[in-house]
Amino acid sequence: MAWITKNSSAPIADRTDTPYLSQETKDHFEREIIPRYPTRQAATIPLLHAIQHDHNWLPVQAMEEAAEFLGIPASAVMDTATFYEEFFLQPRGKYTVWVCQSISCEIMGNTKLVDKLSDVLGISPGETTEDGRFTLMNVECIGACGGAPCALVNEKLHENLTVDNVEQILSGLD
Amino acid sequence: MLESPMLLSRVPSVPHGDPADRRTISYDDYVKTGGYEALDKALGMEPKDIIEVVKAAELRGRGGAGFPAGMKWSFLPPQDGEQRFLAINADESEPATFKDQVLIAFDPHQTIEGIAICMRACQLDTAYFYIRGEYHHHRDIFENAIKEAYTHGVFGENSRMGKVNDRWPNLYLHRGAGAYICGEETALLESLEGKRGWPRIKPPFPAVSGAFGRPTIINNVETLATVPPIITNGAEWFKTHGVPRPEGAPPHVPASYGTKLFGVSGPVNKPGVFEEHLGLKLSDAIEKFCGGMMHGKKYKGAIPGGISMGVLGRDQYEAELDFDIGKKYQCLGLGTACVTVIPEDVSMVAMARNCARFYSHESCGQCTPCREGGNWLYKVLSRVEQGDGTTKDLDLLLEVAGSMGSMPGTTICGLADGANWAVRTIMNKFWDEFEAAVSKERFVSLAVVGQ
Numbered sequence: 337m338a339w340i341t342k343n344s345s346a347p348i349a350d351r352t353d354t355p356y357l358s359q360e361t362k363d364h365f366e367r368e369i370i371p372r373y374p375t376r377q378a379a380t381i382p383l384l385h386a387i388q389h390d391h392n393w394l395p396v397q398a399m400e401e402a403a404e405f406l407g408i409p410a411s412a413v414m415d416t417a418t419f420y421e422e423f424f425l426q427p428r429g430k431y432t433v434w435v436c437q438s439i440s441c442e443i444m445g446n447t448k449l450v451d452k453l454s455d456v457l458g459i460s461p462g463e464t465t466e467d468g469r470f471t472l473m474n475v476e477c478i479g480a481c482g483g484a485p486c487a488l489v490n491e492k493l494h495e496n497l498t499v500d501n502v503e504q505i506l507s508g509l510d
Numbered sequence: 511m512l513e514s515p516m517l518l519s520r521v522p523s524v525p526h527g528d529p530a531d532r533r534t535i536s537y538d539d540y541v542k543t544g545g546y547e548a549l550d551k552a553l554g555m556e557p558k559d560i561i562e563v564v565k566a567a568e569l570r571g572r573g574g575a576g577f578p579a580g581m582k583w584s585f586l587p588p589q590d591g592e593q594r595f596l597a598i599n600a601d602e603s604e605p606a607t608f609k610d611q612v613l614i615a616f617d618p619h620q621t622i623e624g625i626a627i628c629m630r631a632c633q634l635d636t637a638y639f640y641i642r643g644e645y646h647h648h649r650d651i652f653e654n655a656i657k658e659a660y661t662h663g664v665f666g667e668n669s670r671m672g673k674v675n676d677r678w679p680n681l682y683l684h685r686g687a688g689a690y691i692c693g694e695e696t697a698l699l700e701s702l703e704g705k706r707g708w709p710r711i712k713p714p715f716p717a718v719s720g721a722f723g724r725p726t727i728i729n730n731v732e733t734l735a736t737v738p739p740i741i742t743n744g745a746e747w748f749k750t751h752g753v754p755r756p757e758g759a760p761p762h763v764p765a766s767y768g769t770k771l772f773g774v775s776g777p778v779n780k781p782g783v784f785e786e787h788l789g790l791k792l793s794d795a796i797e798k799f800c801g802g803m804m805h806g807k808k809y810k811g812a813i814p815g816g817i818s819m820g821v822l823g824r825d826q827y828e829a830e831l832d833f834d835i836g837k838k839y840q841c842l843g844l845g846t847a848c849v850t851v852i853p854e855d856v857s858m859v860a861m862a863r864n865c866a867r868f869y870s871h872e873s874c875g876q877c878t879p880c881r882e883g884g885n886w887l888y889k890v891l892s893r894v895e896q897g898d899g900t901t902k903d904l905d906l907l908l909e910v911a912g913s914m915g916s917m918p919g920t921t922i923c924g925l926a927d928g929a930n931w932a933v934r935t936i937m938n939k940f941w942d943e944f945e946a947a948v949s950k951e952r953f954v955s956l957a958v959v960g961q
Binding site: 372373374375377378379380381382384385406412415416418419420421422423434437438439440442443444475476477478479480481482483484488491492493 | 593602603604605606607608611636642643644645646647680682684685686687688689690701702703704705706707722724773774775776777781782783813817848850851852853856860861864865867868871872874
């Protein structure tokens with residue numbers, strides 16, 4: 337999402353007394369991750385991944401906690417978080433469906449897939465279903481062009497999709 | 511035809527094996543099949559001699575630019591006792607590129623061995639394997655392979671490499687978070703430092719001041735995976751593969767020696783990644799390795815290696831895929847050698863629009879020509895695609911595209927050159943389609959612009 341500005345500073349979630357950054361994560365980072373780099377700031381992206389893994393998105397409070405832990409300004413963490421496509425600064429569905437729209441997938445017919453998924457889920461790309469289960473994303477190349485058109489559901493890759501089998505990628509999920 | 515693969519020697523691929531039989535090669539399996547012998551050999555050599563071998567092999571970077579790897583390695587300043595880094599570029603995000611993932615997922619130790627040899631040759635103590643965020647499965651496999659390498663004394667305390675810069679050598683995996691620009695080497699370094707992936711102004715070059723302000727070498731996965739076979743078999747053996755420099759060319763003109771991973775996607779019967787001599791003909795890649803076009807579709811064009819390289823036209827079906835392709839066939843270069851085949855029934859206006867959208871979306875936003883120009887191209891191409899374009903729009907597209915990039919000298923990095931070449935070559939080589947898509951009756955007036 338590179339240069340497209342994200343709504344980063346608006347507090348969407350109320351502040352909580354329970355920290356987003358758990359002591360366990362802090363200990364793990366202090367022991368394993370931070371010593372890998374000459375600066376603490378370098379652990380920003382791994383730390384944001386860890387927080388997002390636990391909470392599914394990155395509230396402002398979480399980024400502030402990360403900044404405090406790393407000893408850098410909160411603005412530096414937000415600056416980084418707003419740059420990358422994978423960091424969600426607002427709540428998203430339990431499952432994120434990333435449908436590739438780059439060249440090989442377009443040649444192999446990805447637009448029909450997106451239309452079908454939009455119909456099935458009742459949302460447009462970029463939106464989340466009302467029950468909070470699915471977020472649909474149109475993304476650029478996910479590096480599985482040999483199996484175009486392809487899509488990721490959270491971390492699982494699905495290849496060689498067609499209008500007829502695309503619904504299956506949503507089945508079997510709790 | 512390539513008799514025995516050097517990169518995919520353990521990974522079944524067409525025509526030597528069935529890709530369905532691929533499985534991840536463990537450390538033990540790797541060692542049983544001659545793995546880490548090249549590292550042992552390299553450990554018995556002087557670091558500068560290793561660089562000389564890679565230089566003599568004329569190995570060119572496999573990440574897209576084709577810069578001679580041995581020369582890159584020799585740019586480092588002398589050691590000063592402080593840290594020196596290797597960053598491995600596994601941020602494979604160029605649309606239609608999916609070659610490195612085969613090495614990462616199925617034979618990770620060949621790359622790790624190449625990393626270790628590079629660290630020995632250049633006297634680097636810490637390596638970061640920067641893998642794109644979307645490679646979840648690959649990340650797990652590589653993480654596991656790194657653990658195996660630590661267990662068997664390749665890295666870590668008591669590494670067989672000994673101390674480098676008074677430190678035990680380490681290899682860490684660093685996960686990106688979804689940004690194409692982080693494949694640009696200085697953007698990758700910024701990202702590694704925990705910042706936004708904004709390319710740096712060069713000089714200083716990374717070899718002098720790279721990650722954390724220290725000397726850093728950045729190499730593609732495939733480049734490093736090619737190093738162990740070169741060390742084992744020697745530079746002359748490597749140069750029996752691929753294409754020598756054109757007759758009469760002076761020795762400083764780099765040739766296209768060696769083999770290369772090719773990945774073909776699009777409407778072919780068996781898309782996939784395979785290894786072959788550089789210089790493979792596009793027609794052979796499609797017909798001999800990928801089973802021809804799907805459902806009897808007809809070839810119309812192809813993108814030789816990632817969309818930033820531009821396009822090969824209708825009459826360039828026989829193009830040889832080597833590093834000279836740019837000069838011979840009016841495109842930017844070989845790129846990653848991952849070919850996208852475009853069939854007759856797909857509109858080239860749509861293809862140009864798809865490329866422009868990609869660059870407009872992935873621009874980091876630092877330089878105005880790229881940030882604004884990319885979006886401008888996308889909007890105008892969308893208008894032409896919908897049938898609302900005029901002849902003047904085509905001139906405008908060529909003008910905007912031609913003025914963005916590091917080669918016209920208007921941007922910091924080469925991302926905009928990708929947009930430039932993709933749009934311009936598609937338009938120039940398929941001008942008839944663009945001309946047919948616009949109205950020659952309609953004129954642009956201020957009233958129309960104002961709507």
